[in-house]
Amino acid sequence: MKKNLITMLDELNLPAHLGITSTSELFGSHSHLVQTTSVLPYPVFYNGKNYSGSTPNIVKTDLLRDYILQSFPKEVEHMDNPLIVPLGVNVSKALAYLSEQGLIDAACILDGFPHPSGGNGHRHRQYAENKEEMMEKVNFYFSGFEISSTMK
Numbered sequence: 001m002k003k004n005l006i007t008m009l010d011e012l013n014l015p016a017h018l019g020i021t022s023t024s025e026l027f028g029s030h031s032h033l034v035q036t037t038s039v040l041p042y043p044v045f046y047n048g049k050n051y052s053g054s055t056p057n058i059v060k061t062d063l064l065r066d067y068i069l070q071s072f073p074k075e076v077e078h079m080d081n082p083l084i085v086p087l088g089v090n091v092s093k094a095l096a097y098l099s100e101q102g103l104i105d106a107a108c109i110l111d112g113f114p115h116p117s118g119g120n121g122h123r124h125r126q127y128a129e130n131k132e133e134m135m136e137k138v139n140f141y142f143s144g145f146e147i148s149s150t151m152k
Helices: 002-011 014-018 023-027 062-070 072-077 089-100 123-142
Strands: none
Touching: 002 014, 002 023, 002 123, 014 023, 014 123, 062 072, 062 089, 072 089
């Protein structure tokens, strides 16, 4: 999964914006530039299996929605308007919900990023379909856009 993630982020020219050679450095010498976190702060199991994020729906299930509302925005507010790379469609949905609630700025979310797991057979297609828009988003983010005053 890490290899796929690095390849995709490198193709979006993220290293150039960070002043590094490859995003692989975020897992080593430049780990201070990245914060890995989850929209759900605890391991979640559904029907005795690891929760995949799709069933039950993360924003339509009271318990899960409450966790994303209570924990993720608090963690993000301690960072300086981070670029948020959602690993997969379901995380993107949760982040879109938080943005709709005015808790995070949509300009900080790299929409369209597929989950990099080898088990995601659609990742290549999803990435190809969204690559140009994601590159524009990365460029916009690093151009020094103004954060909405309601998001501060």
